[in-house]
Amino acid sequence: MNKVNEGEISTRRRGTELEAAIIQAAWDELMEVGFHSLTIEGVAARAQTSKPVIYRRWPNREELVLAAIVHHLPAVSEELPDTGNLRSDLLLLLNQLNDMLHQIGPKTIHGLMSVLSDIPFSEILNVRRTNAMTTLLNRAAERGEIHPEKITPRITRLPVDLVRHELLITSEPVSRETIEEIVDDIFLPLLM
Template sequence: MNKKNEGEFPTRRRGAELEAAIMQAAWDELMEVGFPNFTIEGVAARAQTSKPVIYRRWPNREELVLAAIHKILPAPPDEVPNTGELRSDVIIILNQLNDILRKIGPETIHGLMSVLTGIPLSELINFRRTNAMSTILNRAVERGEIRHEKVTARITRLPVDLVRHEVLITYEPVSQDTIAEIVDEIFLPLIK
């Protein structure tokens, strides 16, 4: 009987170590082959594990991609921008969102949204900043920049919704000019 050479076969990983390897493999696979060509088989090969091991944790490729996004991409800072000016604060938030959307890629966002219905985009991309815009708007009301009666739930969501819409329609990251246009020509006139 021959002994196996050390390093010939990977040691069996479990728990957090195995999950971290699968998450990294899923992210690498997504970045290399894109969402349409992303497969559990490809992830299993990269992670040096089996498909059943992955399927025990994630029932389908979309759930695996979503988990990888949440694990690999850092969430935006918890601190809500407070520059003292509404326009600047909103632009910071929109740039943070745009950066995350760019890293994930519109193709992946489209793919996830088409399958994982009922999950808001903010949850899909780990951008759970639902109170950030409200906080920014409340500060602007306190400074007298905008009128309180103009701030509604729909208006509060509008800048993020418009950036998301732009990405989903154009399949491109949103330019700084477009972000400025969303803020200056659409959003601010509605609340002043």
Template sequence: MNDDAPAVRRRRGFELEAAILRATWEELGAVGYMNLTMEGVADRARTGKQVLYRRWRNRAELVLAAMRSRVVSIADDVPDTGELRGDVLAVLDRMARRYDDVGSDVVHGLMAEARDLDPVFFSIMTGVMETILRRAADRGEILSGAVGRRITTLPADLLRHEMLLTSAPVPESTLVEIVDDVFLPLVNSRAGRRR
């Protein structure tokens, strides 16, 4: 053994995970989502791919973890503008900006592999919208419980659909249409029927 050789320090815990997530993001930038492999990320992070598989079942979960390490989850900071319309527009705006920041390649890749993601991932926006609707009910804007699950998730679902159909940024006018022409009329009609 060569005493002059530098000792290799083994990374663990948070340090190792941060290195892997950073390497994932760098690898995405270098090769794109479709060419991203666990082996490529492991090489870039200077670790073994088995280390990755102990933490993430597949590349979709790994990429999602890398995204979450870079941005604050909408669920951790639900907008509160003081009105239902403003809150929903703020959520959609954050989703659209995140799409622009992450890139259509990554979003389209994740959606193509949606079946590989933990179902909890898909309930995040439901929880965000339920929080917004509960606040609106507390303010007296709508009746509590007047909106079912399908309408609750509709704004986020429509925006995801828009993002999947295009690689271009989603214009603000589209967000306004989703809220003003589709979501709010449905919410108001449901609330009117419950009275």
């Protein structure tokens, strides 16, 4: 039993409080040292817990990093644009995604992809984002801007895949001009 100094209250974090502290520590480590230098030891020290406690919840650092990313980045669908115009909505959505991917960083994305090769990357980070694109396209179809029969799963994923590809290839944020080109020259013509 630990001896408690006068005035100190001994509390042991459990459950969601402990998990929140670990996820926050993982995010802070990721932002400070990057994916390749992030260790479970570093996260444990920052969260003031032990490695076994972390490993009971996340079997490896990659899943812990994914949990931290999903927790800290806002779901695009929570801030879904609705300007009344598909092009404007797409530009807003893709720029939000671009900002989020840039915040995660190309090195983290590359690192996760190299380790989690059995899971398509689009499924890893787009769990909460693919519904956003479907929602935008369905709204546009209801307004008569596009043909609903042209909305297929592959077409729906295309603009997000192209933005992600640009970031991974260049390791730089995707320019607004490139996003406009993806929307105007590639994506919208497929829906008309």
